[in-house]
Amino acid sequence: MLIMLVTIIALYYYIGEVKKGKEVSMRAIPGFDAIPEAVGRAAELGRPVHYTPGYTLGGLYNPQMGPGVMAGLVILGEVASYTARLGVPIYVTLAQPEAVPLVEETLKIAYRAENREVPPNATRFISTEQYAYAAGVLSSFLEERPGASILMGFFWSEAMQFAEGGSYIGAMQIGGTSSPSQIPFFIASCDYTLIGEELFAAKGYIDKEPASLGSLLGLDLLRAILIGLTILLWLSGNAGIQGLINILKT
Amino acid sequence: MSEMLRREIPLGLATIIIAILLFDHYVFIEFTRGISAILQDWAVVVVATGAGIGVINIVMRGIGNIQKREAYWYLEIWQIVIMIIVAVTGFIGVYGTHPTYEWIMKNMYLPIDSSIYAMVMFDITSSFYRTFRVRSRDAAVLFVCAIFTMLYNAPITGGIAPTLLIPGKWLLDIPITAAARGFKIVTALGIVGFTIRTMLWHEKPTIGVVE
Numbered sequence: 001m002l003i004m005l006v007t008i009i010a011l012y013y014y015i016g017e018v019k020k021g022k023e024v025s026m027r028a029i030p031g032f033d034a035i036p037e038a039v040g041r042a043a044e045l046g047r048p049v050h051y052t053p054g055y056t057l058g059g060l061y062n063p064q065m066g067p068g069v070m071a072g073l074v075i076l077g078e079v080a081s082y083t084a085r086l087g088v089p090i091y092v093t094l095a096q097p098e099a100v101p102l103v104e105e106t107l108k109i110a111y112r113a114e115n116r117e118v119p120p121n122a123t124r125f126i127s128t129e130q131y132a133y134a135a136g137v138l139s140s141f142l143e144e145r146p147g148a149s150i151l152m153g154f155f156w157s158e159a160m161q162f163a164e165g166g167s168y169i170g171a172m173q174i175g176g177t178s179s180p181s182q183i184p185f186f187i188a189s190c191d192y193t194l195i196g197e198e199l200f201a202a203k204g205y206i207d208k209e210p211a212s213l214g215s216l217l218g219l220d221l222l223r224a225i226l227i228g229l230t231i232l233l234w235l236s237g238n239a240g241i242q243g244l245i246n247i248l249k250t
Numbered sequence: 251m252s253e254m255l256r257r258e259i260p261l262g263l264a265t266i267i268i269a270i271l272l273f274d275h276y277v278f279i280e281f282t283r284g285i286s287a288i289l290q291d292w293a294v295v296v297v298a299t300g301a302g303i304g305v306i307n308i309v310m311r312g313i314g315n316i317q318k319r320e321a322y323w324y325l326e327i328w329q330i331v332i333m334i335i336v337a338v339t340g341f342i343g344v345y346g347t348h349p350t351y352e353w354i355m356k357n358m359y360l361p362i363d364s365s366i367y368a369m370v371m372f373d374i375t376s377s378f379y380r381t382f383r384v385r386s387r388d389a390a391v392l393f394v395c396a397i398f399t400m401l402y403n404a405p406i407t408g409g410i411a412p413t414l415l416i417p418g419k420w421l422l423d424i425p426i427t428a429a430a431r432g433f434k435i436v437t438a439l440g441i442v443g444f445t446i447r448t449m450l451w452h453e454k455p456t457i458g459v460v461e
Contacts, residue, residue, distance in 0.1 A: 001276035007442055011450070059297045067441045074453060097304025098297050121311050125304040131366035143321055157370050164373035167380075178437050180430055185374075188381040196433050197440025203453060211452045219443040226435065 003222065010221045015214030024213045031174050031194040032205050035150070038172045038191075039082040042147030047171075048089040048119075050146035051079055052137060052162070054153030054177065055095040055130055065154040068178035071199045072153030073102055075176075078206050079150055080110035088147075089119040093140060095133040097125050134158035138165045145169050151186070152176040152199060163189030261451050268449040308333070395421055 018024060042049045053072030056065035076092065083090040092103050103123045111118045126136030138161060141149070149166035151159065151173065159175070159182040166173045167189055175186030176194025186193045197219075204212035236244050267289055273279075274286035312326035320326075339351035346352070384390045401407045402418020447453045 004272060004276070004442065004446075007446055011443070011446055059300065061293045061297045067444055070448075071440075071444060096300070097302075097307070098300025100300070100303045100307050121314065123307065124311060125307040128301070128304070129363070131363045135362075135366050157367065160370050160373045160377065161366075164377055167377075178440070180433050180437070183433075185377065188377045196437040197443075200437075200440030200444045203447075209452075211450075212447075215443055215447050215452060219439055222439060222443075223436065226439070 006225070007218060007222055010218035011215045012218075014217035014221070015211050018210040018214040018217065024217060026205060026213075026216070029194065029198055029201070029205055031176055031192040031198065032202065034172075034174055034192045035079055036082055038148035038150065038174055039079065039086055039088055041172050042083075043086045043088045045147040047147035048091055048144055049079065049083050050091060050093065050137075050140065050144075050149040050166075050171070051076055052093045052151055052153065053096075053099070054151065054155040054179075055133055055158055056154055059096045059098055059128070065179075068154030068199060069096065069099065071178070071202060072176075073099065073106065075150075075152045075199075075202045075206075076103065077106045077110060078202070080107050081113065084111040084114040084116050087116065089122070091119070091122050091124055091140070091144070091146075093133070093137045094123070094125045095128055095130070097128065100125050130156060130158060134161050137162055141165045141169050141171070146171050148172045148174075150174045151190070152194065154179050155182045157182075160185040160189070166190075265449050265451070268445060272445075272449075305333070 014022075039049055053069045053076065054065075056062045056069055060066045060069055080090060082088075090107070092107070094100060094103065100123055104118075107118045107122050124136075124140070126133045137158070140146075146166075146169070149162065149171040151162055151166075152175070155162075155177045156179070159177065159179070163173060163175060163186060173190040174192045174194070175190035176199045177183060177186060178196055178199055180196070183193070183195055201216055201219075203209075204216040233245060233248070236242075270282060270285055270289065274282040309330060312330050314320075315326045316323045336351065336354060339348040339354070340346055342348045342351075346355075378396070382389070382393045382396060384393050398414075398417040399421055400418075401414045402422065407414050444453060
């Protein structure tokens, strides 16, 4: 609860600071910078772009996996605006039927902004079953041979299948996941990889709005506090002082 | 009114729901516990209703492909037929106990599901082959670590040369555990920030509101 309150206060404070004109420098995240390149490559090849926010047990409702998929849907808005601008067909494969309206709405808004129609069959719910979903995505790779495959969300073992399948058809691939066990597979097989919380920083990095940048600064502060606390706990633990550890345990 | 319906109401509802669930998670009050339980039940119902949307999406897409005679259109017919058979047999009597349904699941679905899972092994092997070509210092370090980790996980290593287990165990217990913990903490922070931004209306696309 304390972390949550500190986060809210820090977010409000830094959003106010950025609105007042505070300069914010952000490190480059190659995975995001490569999105226009991936869409452009698909355009040059005359092939579609594939996008998937991954698989979750129990759908978007799952507290551990749902946020990753939701972050993937935020990034979809940005990818779709590039595909709409260049007139590249995009198709989104889903394992969460409840995400279908969200994806349809996101695509509609992105394409409407460029005065274009959403490509037919752009939103494709495959299955809620993990390997049926994997098989559906892989068969779409062979049928449509996308020029770029963007995998952003939460993934299980199907991550390896998607990344290798995409590599097999020669698609440029950008992978990003909040699933610790799948990061190595994306690093091994994708051209660019977003690691963990980079996925959740997407909006701030892409739109550079004061609110988004301020919230990232707020989280940086929290991260610094946690690193400091970790070092303090390590030192106090090694010195045999249990007071602080006991307070945090309660 | 339509602007309000599209923007303010979903965002307002999201804020209220997130605030109630957060409050309930940290503060144990009977009143919010009851509301939180109801909200979570609603979420389950909404997710279950989503299955209907999924079926509509599959059928509409399938019919469209069949009408346009797209590639493999005949498989779309097969998919819809199978979907109807499984749905009908699944709903007859007590859910999932009809002999036809059980036969389909046991003799068709499960073997295919397991086969696709087993294929991950080939993907991992092919990925490793490409990744572990030692072309730089970083790749060399990765390669050496991978060799020791594989030796640690291979049952035969313990029997032949137990000493070779030590580096792999150290790698898994110390640097990998430390890095994984850091990764989990930072990802959790990202989720906290994402949730709060949604609550404060800074992540509007997540609830279908894009300006």
